[in-house]
Amino acid sequence: MTESLQSPAEPLKFAYWVPNVSGGLVVSTIEQRTDWGYDYNKTLARLAEDNGFEYALSQVRYIASYGAAYQHESTSISLAIALATERLKVIAAVHPGLWQPGVLAKLVASADVMTGGRMAINVVSGWFKDEFTKLGEPWLEHGERYRRSEEFIRYVREIWTSEHAEFGGDFYRLHDFDLKPKPVEVPGRPHPEIFMGGNSTDARGMGGRVADWYFMNGNTPEGIQEQIRDVSDVAQVHGRTVRFGVNGFVVARDTEAEARDVLREIIDKADREAVEGFGSAVKQAGQSTGDKKGMWQDSEFADLVQYNDGFRTGLIGTPEQIAERMLEYKRRGANLILCGFLHYHEDVEYFGRHVLPVVREMEAAELERVHA
Incomplete structure (x- = not known):
């Protein structure tokens, strides 16, 4: 078996969850100085790119659900955020079945031209019936x-890269189609990056066969390493490489006690009805798999208060503790950490000022040891 280990020479990349859905990133009644509106998110995007974040992932919800009463559509707010910034790359979550892939590919290609090659998609297979x-x-x-998502990705990649695009599948078909304008030609990026996520056997196989990036819910370093190994094994069979992102909710404070107190308050003030409703919906989605293996299947109530298991990644504590934890994920093969926060503006600035410099110092020290 193969293992896709992150090179010590390559710095960890950082992304943040765009709070384009009301209710913030935790299902709790704790105060969250975070807003889902565009003006807040425009300011946040500029703060993020100035504080070490390379990507912004816009989540997707279409209806009020589990504490999320209002939602800005993901592709539109992603484009708006990109146009308000200079370097930030944006990732829009999209659902096959709710998008016709050629229409989505056209939208993203145009947006990619407008933003100078800073668009990407996260293909979400869906858990909310x-x-x-x-x-x-x-x-x-x-x-x-x-299976539909895999065809969706193959179709979109074909239409972005071929002048006479052809695709024939069970869900989608494409006949001698020439998309113009094509996405921007960026060195090292043949087309807008394609992200996907999951934990099931189906997701791991699909990720290895077609994804550029594979997102994983929060988990222990050992749990993350197992997923990376599985996806990389499939990718190797198909002559491909896949990169990996780990979800984590960051509570960085001057002392560990302060950070732990924040986490305790978040969980103590959890919206129990919303958390239990969400848990029931997502566990049903995973239990429908043949091997009962899927996202959220072993998540407990406290884990689900952050709806992508972000607490399980353990990014709670001082800047030094968080940086060391992040480097442990890098050693296991992670290329990117996808961060959520409680009070976005303040916490993103704190991250850039206090956490990121420690990460870079530790990376430099580790690289020096490797070459000693």
Whole structure:
């Protein structure tokens, strides 16, 4: 078996969850000085790119659910954020089944031209049945959702890179199509990057076969390493390489006690009804897999208060503790940390001022040891 280990010479990359959905990044009644509106997010994007963040991931919700009453659509706010910044790369989460892939590919290609090559997509196979059925779209069985997503990715990649695009699948077809304008030609990037996530066997196989990046829910370093190994094994068979991102909720404070107190308050003030409703919905999605292996299947109540298991990554404590934890994920093969925060403006600035410099110092020291 192969293992895709992160090179010590390559710095960790950082992304942040765009709070384009109301309610913040934790399902809790704790005060969150975070807003879902555009003006707040425009300021946040500029802060983020000035504090070490390379990517911004816009989540996708279509209807009010589990504490998220309002939502800005992901592709539109991603483009708006990119146009408000100079360097930040934006990732828009998109659902096959709710997007026709050629239309989505056209939108992203145009947005990529407008932003100088800073657009990407995160293909989400879907866990929330109501978003499909209330829009009049069929809800597919788990494996079929991933099969559709794989075709979606192959179609989009083909239309972005071919002058006479052809694709024939069970869900999508493409006939001698020449998309113009094509996305921007960026060195080392043949087309806008394609992210996806998951934990199931279906997701791991799909990630190895077609994804550029594979996002993982929060987990221990050992749990992350296992997923990286599985996806990399599939990728190797297909002559590919995949890069990996880990979700984590960051509570960085001057002392560990302060950080732990914040985490305790978040969980103590959890919106129990919303957390339990979310937990029931996502566990149902994973239990529909053949091997009962999927995202959130071993998540406990406290884990689900941060809806991508961000607490499990353990980025709670002092800047030094968090930096060391991040480097442990890098040693296991992670290329990127996807961060959520409680009070975004303040916490992103604190991250850039106090956490990121320690990460870079530790990376430099580790590189020196490797070459000693």
